[in-house]
Amino acid sequence: MDAAAPFDPVEFKKHLRQYYAVFVALACLTAITVGVSYLRLNRPLAIGVALVIASIKASLVAAVFMHLISExxxxxxxxxxxxxxxxxxxxxxxxxxxxxxxxx
Amino acid sequence: MSETVIPYMVKPNPVTGIPNGKFAIWLFLASEVMLFGALFSSYVLLRTGAPHWPPEGGLSSEILNVPLATINTMVLITSSITMVLSWASCKLGDLRKFRMWMASTIALSFVFLVIKYFEYHHKFELGHYPSHDNFYAIYFTLTGLHGIHIIGGIIVNTFLLTIGTRMWKTDPEHFTNRVENAGLYWHFVDLVWIFLFPALYLL
Known part of the structure; x- marks a missing residue:
């Protein structure tokens, strides 16, 4: 959140929906990570896929939960x-x- | 005796554009990235140097308990949203909801630790200690260090939920900033687990 910006409760409540959306996305991506691991892909591909999914999850946490998007x-x-x-x-x-x- | 007050704990510091406490927590997180980075690097080195990973054969997913770790991942993700909602409640001036979400975050942190205890206990029963091989050495080091960070988060969050809440009456904006800073730390702990989970359990 931008500490210098004037606080608007209505605008702020929109962020709450964003938090729930990210939570659902993280849960889905976790399920995909586990699901892909059961496909027994070859190791380099499995590492690549797991890293990409983990990076997407980490970006969502950093951007939305840690407010990097407006930092x-x-x-x-x-x-x-x-x-x-x-x-x-x-x-x-x-x-x-x-x-x-x-x-x- | 004159009281020393740290400046710019509520209003943004004109140099950085953010309050000092927030800048400090980001500096701390940068040092944490390097701490975990060094251990991840050790993991890569041990793994690339081993003829087979895990050394005793099989797959990581067969040796470690994937369903329990998946539940723990969900627990941490859920605790991240409860943490951010506790901060949002402070911003909206609702202390009751702050208490509810913060208590949920702490409860979920304990759930994570209890699940981790069962995982460790099972490994110890099988005689798989950190000295067993490089796989268990790095597994216990990384998850153990992460667990210590969870305990650190519980201590800070419990303070904010109990004694720390007194500040709400005198300086709610400062208190809200404290919750935000604790949240940044907590999300970082979640972020580390996001990479630990596939690296140790699935690959």
Whole structure:
């Protein structure tokens, strides 16, 4: 929520519907994640599908529940820096194992 | 004795455009991302380095209890919406509803921990401790750290539901900001589980 914006209860109540919609979407995506795992896809495809669904779920939580959708630039700058270092930490070991020709 | 007051806890700081408490919680969450990031990285390293994952054979979904973890995922997702609704109730000036939604969030947090207890208990009965192999080592480390975060959330939320509510009478806007900050932390805990669940249980 934008702390500087004047508070409008009517407008605010519209957000409540958004919260319920995201909740339903998260529940459905969880069911899809579990359902897909029973399809016994090959491992790279299964990892790809699970990661995509998890990323969609995480984006919904961050955008709507954490109000990132209406957040200030300073938070995005902070998150961009965090994501950069997160990916660095995550990918460094993976890149070392790639030399051996094996990943996941 | 003069009282030290942290500035811009209600109104936005002119430099950042948001209240200081909110900026602080985002900085804290950034450090949390790196904490879990390091462990996820360890997970990737252990997994790519193993000839078979899990090392003892089979699939993660056959070793771990997927139905229980799915229920726990739903419990956390539900607790996320109750948390955001508790904040929304504060914004709308309804303390009674805030109490109801916040109590629900805390109750769901306990449900999550109880389910986790049954999962751990079953593994210990089978003699599967963190020392069993790399799979169980990373499973217990990641889910254990996540569980500690759940306990942290319960402590903060219980404070807001009980003693912390006193602030509602004196400074409701500040109290609402506190609930929002606690909510940001809680949604982050949910967010971590969203990735832990498929990574550990399904893949």
């Amino acid at each position: 200030k630039k300073v938070i995005f700058a902070l998150l961009a820096l965090t994501v950069f270092f997160f990916l660095l930490v995550l990918l460094l070991p993976a890149m070392t194992t790639l030399e051996g020709g094996r990943i996941l």
